[in-house]
Amino acid sequence: MKSSSVHLNLLKSSELLSSSPVRLRVMLPVGATLACAGLALWWGILFTQLVLAKTQAQAIEDDLAAKNKAHAEAIQKRDLARELKLQLEQLEGYRAGVRAVGAPLAKLAEVIPLRVQLKELSFTPLRAQVLQPPGAKAPLFGPTENVETQKLVIAGLTTKETPVVSLMESLEDGFEALVTSERKINSFKQDSAEADGRRLLSFEVEYTMPARRFAK
Amino acid sequence: MNGGVFQNMAPNARRSFVVTAVLGTVAAVLYLFCVQPGEAQLLRERRRLSDLQDRQARTNSDLKSSGTVKKDLDDLESALAPYRAAMLVPLLESYAMRAKSLLDPLALGAGLEEVGYSDEPFRALPLPKPMPRQLHTRAAVRVTAKGSYQQAVSFLLRLEREYPLVSLQRLDIAAVQGSPAAQSVTFVLEWPAKGGLTRK
Numbered sequence: 001m002k003s004s005s006v007h008l009n010l011l012k013s014s015e016l017l018s019s020s021p022v023r024l025r026v027m028l029p030v031g032a033t034l035a036c037a038g039l040a041l042w043w044g045i046l047f048t049q050l051v052l053a054k055t056q057a058q059a060i061e062d063d064l065a066a067k068n069k070a071h072a073e074a075i076q077k078r079d080l081a082r083e084l085k086l087q088l089e090q091l092e093g094y095r096a097g098v099r100a101v102g103a104p105l106a107k108l109a110e111v112i113p114l115r116v117q118l119k120e121l122s123f124t125p126l127r128a129q130v131l132q133p134p135g136a137k138a139p140l141f142g143p144t145e146n147v148e149t150q151k152l153v154i155a156g157l158t159t160k161e162t163p164v165v166s167l168m169e170s171l172e173d174g175f176e177a178l179v180t181s182e183r184k185i186n187s188f189k190q191d192s193a194e195a196d197g198r199r200l201l202s203f204e205v206e207y208t209m210p211a212r213r214f215a216k
Numbered sequence: 217m218n219g220g221v222f223q224n225m226a227p228n229a230r231r232s233f234v235v236t237a238v239l240g241t242v243a244a245v246l247y248l249f250c251v252q253p254g255e256a257q258l259l260r261e262r263r264r265l266s267d268l269q270d271r272q273a274r275t276n277s278d279l280k281s282s283g284t285v286k287k288d289l290d291d292l293e294s295a296l297a298p299y300r301a302a303m304l305v306p307l308l309e310s311y312a313m314r315a316k317s318l319l320d321p322l323a324l325g326a327g328l329e330e331v332g333y334s335d336e337p338f339r340a341l342p343l344p345k346p347m348p349r350q351l352h353t354r355a356a357v358r359v360t361a362k363g364s365y366q367q368a369v370s371f372l373l374r375l376e377r378e379y380p381l382v383s384l385q386r387l388d389i390a391a392v393q394g395s396p397a398a399q400s401v402t403f404v405l406e407w408p409a410k411g412g413l414t415r416k
Contacts, residue, residue, distance in 0.1 A: 012224075025232035032239030039246040046254035053261040060268040064275060071275045074282040081285050084292040086348035090341050091299040094352065094408050098383040102372035105387075109365060118365070122388040129339055141351060141414055142343035150386075212383075214342050 089216065093146065097214035104178035111170035113163035119202075120155040123209065146214045152179055153186070155204040157193055164188070164203050171207070179207035302381035304355045304407035311335050315357040315405070322378060326371035328361035328401065336385075336404055340411070347414045355409035356385055361401045365389060368401045375405070382407055 064071075112118065126148060131140045158164050171179055184206045191202035222230065307314035312333040323331045336356035343351070361368070368389055375382055386404035 025226075025229045028236040029232050029239060032236045032243065035243045036239050036246060039243050039251055043246060043250040043254055046251065046258055050254065050258050050261055053258065053265050057261065057265045057268050060265070060272050064268070064272060067275055067279060070282075071278055074278045074285065077282060077285045077289060078278065081288045081292060083348055083350070084289070084296060086344045086346065087350055087352065088292060088295055088299075089344040090348060090352050091296070091408055093344070094341055094354065095299075095381060098381060099385070100376045100380070101384055101387075102369060102376045105372060106369045109369065117391075118389075119391045120389065121365075122390070123384075123386045125386065126339070131340060140340075141347060141412070142340045146342035 092216045093214040096216060097146075097148070097212040099177075099212055101178045104175045107174060108171075108178070111167065113158075113166050115159045115163040116156050116167055117158070118154065118156040120153065122153050124151040124153065126150060148212045148214075150209045150212075152207040152209050153204060154207070155202070157191055157195075157200045157202055159195070159198060159200060161188065161201070164205070168205065177210065180210055182208035299352075299381065299408055302379060302408055303352075304357075304409045311355050311407075311409070312357050315359070315407075318379070319359060319375070319405075322374045323359070323361060323371055326363070326374060327367040328363040328371055329398075331359065331361040334358045334360075338409070338411075339385075339406070349414055351411035351414060353409050353411035354383075354385075354406045356404055356406050359403045359405060362392070362398050363401055364397055365399060368399070368403075372403070379407075 108121075129143050131143065133140070133144075154167075168183065171183075172181065186204040186206050188201065188203045191200045193200045193202075222233070225233065304311055304314055307317055312335045316331075316333045319333070320331065334357070336358045338356060339354040341352055341354060361371075363371075372384065383406040384403060385406045386402070388400075388402040390400045392398055392400050
């Protein structure tokens with residue numbers, strides 16, 4: 001014989017308990033409490049770190065304020081040293097370009113042959129410095145190149161060519177401060193002047209002088 | 217609809233829901249008004265602290281090197297001293313006048329006559345990089361005289377001995393017609409001198 005059982009469910013749905021041992025109605029507030037506690041802890045840590053950072057910053061600011069005067073003086077000295085160093089560099093450039101030719105000019109008088117009479121001894125003029133190049137908005141404070149070259153022109157009268165050749169040979173040695181080996185005979189011609197009843201020859205020789213280099 | 221669900225909840229569940237909602241709100245408030253601004257503030261403070269630490273490190277390093285800088289300054293001052301002593305400064309607003317006061321004894325000693333002085337255009341010196349604030353220049357003065365070649369050379373030798381930083385920019389010795397012993401002599405001499413300022 002078949003038996004059947006009757007199952008009565010008199011519980012409301014809200015009264016049903018979960019079969020899980022962890023109840024949601026307990027866990028939700030617990031989770032929320034833990035979240036609040038975690039956030040509060042996080043905030044606390046942040047606050048502590050902030051206070052620490054502020055304290056540290058304040059200590060550094062106090063330290064900087066105490067060193068402010070000495071530091072300003074140190075900076076001023078450092079800037080002055082930098083400025084003086086640059087000034088010295090420019091002046092050392094000047095010194096490097098100083099031309100002292102007294103001694104070779106004195107020696108020149110000793111090597112001029114008897115039959116040569118100097119009429120002129122001159123350095124050619126320097127080229128004008130271009131401190132306002134085309135298209136430049138403002139004048140330059142200094143030249144773009146640091147080398148200057150000039151020529152030494154020796155002009156005179158002689159009776160024949162050999163004394164002039166002798167003079168040029170003499171200038172080949174011991175006159176390095178005054179002339180280089182680069183030279184050009186500009187003219188060698190009959191002159192209207194006379195000596196001992198003979199027409200004299202005029203000559204003009206041009207030597208390139210050692211470059212003045214305005215750099216250390 | 218939600219109200220119905222809430223009404224049908226068991227008292228315990230309803231309490232749990234309310235507590236969770238309140239705590240959730242507290243958590244949200246904590247995050248939005250405390251944690252997040254705190255994070256931002258801490259970030260700003262750390263940046264400021266880092267800047268301050270950098271400044272402090274630079275300051276300490278500057279102060280530490282100030283002893284060396286003082287020595288450098290002394291060395292530089294002594295290196296600059298000969299240049300400063302050699303600089304041509306104007307007399308009565310004229311460089312030529314100053315040159316006259318310096319060179320007349322030398323010209324006289326060398327035997328040059330009819331010595332005249334005039335200002336020549338200055339020439340700029342090449343610039344170091346970076347540029348200094350105070351520039352220096354080549355002050356030029358033209359000296360004209362009458363005398364023999366030997367007297368002119370004697371003047372130059374005396375000049376080079378007395379003023380080693382004076383440079384001969386130009387020389388022109390030309391014979392004078394009818395006077396073989398006396399030539400017309402022109403020197404253009406250069407001195408170091410103070411120039412302009414590159415910045416105020």
